Amino acid sequence: MNGAPDLELDTAWMGRMGEWGTTVRPGKRGLTLEDIRIGGYGELPEESDNMSGRPRGAAERPEAFRIGGYTVRSKREIWLENATFLYEEALQRQWSSATDIPWETIEPLPDDIEEAECALCTFFNEVEFVAGDVPARWVANISPDFFEARNVLLAQVQDEARHMDVFRKRALANGGGLTRVTGATSGFVGGIDLSRDFTEMSSRMHVSGEGAVLSMFRMGELVGQNPAEKRMYRLCAQDEARHVAFGIMHLRYLHATAPDRHEEIEAYLDEAENLSLTGGTNPAGPQAETSEALAILLGGGKQHYDEGFRILLAIRKRQLKEYMQRVKSAGFGERFENGRSPVPGRIAALC
């Protein structure tokens, strides 16, 4: 070829590959990421020095560029024991808001109920993608040596896009439209958005924020006015449970591997218990406008507001109890016994 570069076949690289001779067979759940964690490919470094973005286990090139710029390079800062399970489950349980919701079952509702549903949907449109934006921001900062954990976050980003989407669809499907935003997730210091540490962010977002939303979604049978809404909450709850599980399992790993950070984590939990659980990011929280909308939906109209509000109080109690369970399972349960946490007192006040 005229002027073409000399393109001989090179085979020298065949002697410079990663560990060789790996044969993994699919199991009952197919070929999962857990199945391929074998030999050197399953070994995770405590500290990752991978700055070129190579897949874990690939052979290094000394001349590769340090293009990763990763800031999360310690296993304890990001890891959780069941990342592969959560990722594979996320792929198995994807759904479509276009075709998996029986939209045709939505019938016109009384104005107050429609407006309450739309206020709730507007709120979820506003906050669902906090949990999309923020994990996305972290993904490119995490060493790909911990790609299993990264994959769970990426699946979450997609889940949240779908949540934002399903609630927008509901708001525009039955006459109400979007209402006014609450501003609950603005740029407040101490909020989920602005955390500079991954675990700080995760404890706020996954454990307290999404935990409260999960408890609420699980009451979707009571909140939803028709099969479409009930299904919407059920499917979102399924996804939310994985997001919360990420946070708990990560906290549990950190608890076991980083005793020097216990007190710092306790401080985040203090903040969460005094702010996120009671403030505007919890749709059923005492300071959230959406609590009123929820009470209307739960009671079945403005005229049954008191009745609805009492169901809401029961939901709050449940949120708090489930929160305690989660924190205990992450290893930080002592705070509920030693008087540090205000949560047991709040539960008692609701009894």
Added chain:
Amino acid sequence: MTQASRVKKLTDSVSHIEVSPPRLQWMGHSRQWGTRVKKGEHGLRLGDLNVGIYGEIPQHWEDQSRRPRGAADLPGMPPLPYHLRSKHQLWADSAADLYEEAIQHRWIPATDIPWSELSPLPDDVERAMCQVLTELMQAANAELESITYWQEQMSYGYHEVKQFLAVAALTCARHIDAFRKRCLANGGGLGLESRGRMNRAILESRGGWTEAVVYIYLLRGFHVQNQYRLLLAHAHNAAEREIFANCLADHSRHMSYALDHLKYAITQQASQAAIIQTLLSLGESTLARDIQEPVQRSALAIVFGGGVEGGRQEGMATWRAMVRQSIHDYLDACEWLGIKRNMIQRRLNALLPPDEQLVPTERG
């Protein structure tokens, strides 16, 4: 338990608590009461929602809160770091439909690939496959790291694009997942990491998302697409066929968004075409070096030629034809976009057959 008894059980313990009357300040804010979007033949799709005020997509969206498009504002909220707030920086009309399409086309590496169809390959072919896939894993990794870096900075006014890219990032992770599984399932392992010149160009595109799109998709995208196409044609078994067919469909969707966005950006911004030209003049050399890089080039030729022996002639010929196709696809896309490439960078030009070469520039 019936709903009524469930409610009674729930509220028994709180029945004594006094309930204060609601303030209802959140009521009366819908800006378009009466909106009733019905589902169509393909369900209720994101794009269907763009009716009335909900379909008004402004040129600039200064609001740095999470106010969904069409919702009423709440003034006084501290801003969030949404840096991409102009439509020309990210928009593509096709984003909503591509989002729904991506959601529908979900495949699962663990269970949708017939892994049991894999069977041992000659050592040189297995090594070449594993090397090719290692390189493609890193390309997908650079793509997803770039997408996630930009996506979260995009303002809420253009949620269709944010949502499409949210799915696109997971799609890249799924490709990496499938390639890794393929490498570790058939007696091989991973290869040598990428030299990564284009990956660097992509990750260092920090000036704007449009500029990153130029490198990921317009410049490098056709090369990746044609590799998938040829790997599909040379698949050794049903498992590989399924993997590459899925990757090809996914990647084509990403390319559709990218070209649609670039076309929009160029029509909206007077200086955009010239900026893209400059980026391409610099980037073509980088791409050409990556394409010619001996490890990936040889590994592809060995796969296409069915072994080292076949790789020398037949494999290299297929590789040359593939590179030629990629460059033509790229030049065609530039022409469609209205970006002049009648002079291309010398190294890239040299990869075309002599009678198809354009006037080269000496740059790079």
